[in-house]
Amino acid sequence: MIHKKWIAIAAVSFLLTACGDDTNTSTSEEKETKNVEGNTETEKQEENVEKEEVEEVEEVEEQVEEPQYKVNPANWSVQPILDADEKVVLVTIDDAPDKHSLEMAETLKSQNIPAIFFVNGHFLESDEKKQQLKKIHEMGFMIGNHAYSHQDLKGLAEQQQQEEILKVSEMVEEITGEKPKFFRAPFGSNTDFSKQLVADEKMVLMNWTYGYDWEKQYQDAQTLTDIMVNTEYLNNGANLLMHDRDWTVEALPGIIQGLEDKGYGFVDPKEIEEM
Structure with missing residues (x-):
């Protein structure tokens, strides 16, 4: 059991x-x-x-957006692509940021005028100038490479030319977050080496159509305004060269007004064909 x-x-x-x-x-x-x-x-x-x-x-x-303009290396004018407006000019400011670049940028910004500010690297050695350039970039302006010390590249060895150009690109990128897309040689003096280097760096080579503010007879606001607006070289696509100078910052509002009165528009550098 x-x-x-x-x-x-x-x-x-x-x-x-x-x-x-x-x-x-x-x-x-x-x-x-x-x-x-x-x-x-x-x-x-x-x-x-x-x-x-x-x-x-x-x-x-x-x-x-597709590019609307391209730089003509034969005369450095800005030419329309397809049906872009022909009656335009390009504003460029060299030797930034010296004494007046920020004020010039504010003047242009207040009137919605685009421009390229071409930078000399030796101006960017202080925190104050770095901040100025950053502000100019944040306003929407493009920053171009104008070499470090503004020496004539034709008088420099290739290694020195390379340092003059690449150092500025590095400085601008560190400050703005973007490398320059345009290069203008000091005095418009290029070499075969600098041209190739600029192409390798994917920058557009750019000189100018006309400019007067470095000539003694135009170093006051009234005469500079008059010649910039009434010169025979003012044509469609003109590439205007101005500098960071006392008399230029005074003349700038009148120059812009005079160009507008003649019916000219202003090219946005962001619409220029890149390399």
């Missing part, structure tokens, strides 16, 4: 254990199913995020 009871208890225990195993197996299967479903859902979410990111990138790419 005792043996029969133990057999019965053993049988019941076996059945309970088996049921427990079935329950555990069922629970594990449910967990695995949920995990698979969770993983699938996560993968779908990741795919959707990736798809949204791709769409955002494509949208940004679509917003990038």
